[in-house]
Amino acid sequence: MVKNKIKVVCVAAARPNFMKIAPLLDEFKKHKEFKPILVHTGQHYDYNMSGSFFKELNIQKPNYNLGINAGLHGEQTGRTMIEFEKVCLKEKPQLVIVVGDVNATIACALVASKLHIPVAHIESGLRSRDMKMPEEINRILTDHISDYLFVTCEDGKKNLINEGINKKKIFFVGDIMVDTLKKQLPKIKNKKYKSKVLKQFDLASKQYALLTLHRPSNVDNKKRLKTLLETFNIIQKKIKIIYPIHPRTKKRIKEFGFEKYLKQMKNFITIPPLGYLDMICFLNNAKFLLTDSGGLQEESTTLKIPCLTLRHNTERPVTVDVGTNIIVGANKNKIIKETNKILCGKGKIGKQPKYWNGSTAKKIIKILNQKLTK
Numbered sequence: 001m002v003k004n005k006i007k008v009v010c011v012a013a014a015r016p017n018f019m020k021i022a023p024l025l026d027e028f029k030k031h032k033e034f035k036p037i038l039v040h041t042g043q044h045y046d047y048n049m050s051g052s053f054f055k056e057l058n059i060q061k062p063n064y065n066l067g068i069n070a071g072l073h074g075e076q077t078g079r080t081m082i083e084f085e086k087v088c089l090k091e092k093p094q095l096v097i098v099v100g101d102v103n104a105t106i107a108c109a110l111v112a113s114k115l116h117i118p119v120a121h122i123e124s125g126l127r128s129r130d131m132k133m134p135e136e137i138n139r140i141l142t143d144h145i146s147d148y149l150f151v152t153c154e155d156g157k158k159n160l161i162n163e164g165i166n167k168k169k170i171f172f173v174g175d176i177m178v179d180t181l182k183k184q185l186p187k188i189k190n191k192k193y194k195s196k197v198l199k200q201f202d203l204a205s206k207q208y209a210l211l212t213l214h215r216p217s218n219v220d221n222k223k224r225l226k227t228l229l230e231t232f233n234i235i236q237k238k239i240k241i242i243y244p245i246h247p248r249t250k251k252r253i254k255e256f257g258f259e260k261y262l263k264q265m266k267n268f269i270t271i272p273p274l275g276y277l278d279m280i281c282f283l284n285n286a287k288f289l290l291t292d293s294g295g296l297q298e299e300s301t302t303l304k305i306p307c308l309t310l311r312h313n314t315e316r317p318v319t320v321d322v323g324t325n326i327i328v329g330a331n332k333n334k335i336i337k338e339t340n341k342i343l344c345g346k347g348k349i350g351k352q353p354k355y356w357n358g359s360t361a362k363k364i365i366k367i368l369n370q371k372l373t374k
């Protein structure tokens, strides 16, 4: 009976959101007391940044697509708020769920909060302590206006308590991305699939490094991007590097005139952004990962692939303390030193952080059910 169902609006906007929303929507299917409504804000819109994730992860067609794509931060956030408010006023949900730290996360949480609609934030409590990162601003603000804060690790909980957030609102449930990863792993490990994926670029398992690079702090700064490219130039003489290139970085490389430099790096292979399954397959077979992504730090820890994080900090310290991650910044010597260690077979192995076991969505829905049907 649709009338008595708990209406929940789930928000997805950008590539790192889709693997977090998929397990929730799957779990909702087992709980007929909920009526999930999916809103895609449109921040990522290319097939390989968005559509392919819906297809591979079997995510339902969004009930609303707000069509808010590129734009400056204020513009992107503001336009998302204007359109999302219309959805909330029409649907009158009992809950809005936001995930991660992208601009749509804060935009939609803010709209819901002002309309007195409770907000659940999944992947709450992460802190890089770097207010220059747009994501850090989004995380802090979203957490402070959320009613249910689902954290991935113990330090997330500590961060929230230190900021004065009521303990009763915080729930330690583990990492929801691991739910997706565990579910999709058999497909990736399938021999036929694996060899098809690797063959496309003439790669052999453990004979290449995987690179992702898109943070504004790395790619919008000409000097820093140049240092990183020079470092990759040294590494690619020892091991092939495969780089699915983000649209932001592609633009910058062109603007800064680095295309010619890249072309002479024969073992540095740039390819278009990958879909979820191919990306995880490349990661699972890589000797190691070089990245400035947030999610990949967690995925490499889960798959036990050594990870060198090309940033000065991480909001995911558990991947360093427990997992396979090492923070190397844009420091050429440090990156080369850690690369050499990995190539000598001395890469970090790490362990699985607590509750990263594939049952996070289940825990979240159980808690929401208890709270919302009280």
Ligand code: UD1
Binding pocket: 014, 015, 016, 043, 044, 045, 046, 047, 049, 050, 069, 070, 071, 101, 102, 103, 104, 134, 135, 214, 246, 247, 248, 293, 294
């Ligand atoms: C956003 C998120 C970041 C996340 C990243 C993953 C914020 C503040 N940042 O950064 O946390 O790690 O997504 O990718 O929300 N573009 C395309 N096609 C697309 C998507 C983007 O060409 O499908 C272009 C945009 O037009 C823009 C650039 O890429 O020029 C950056 O996109 P945007 O979503 O604004 O920020 P990201 O750098 O992707």
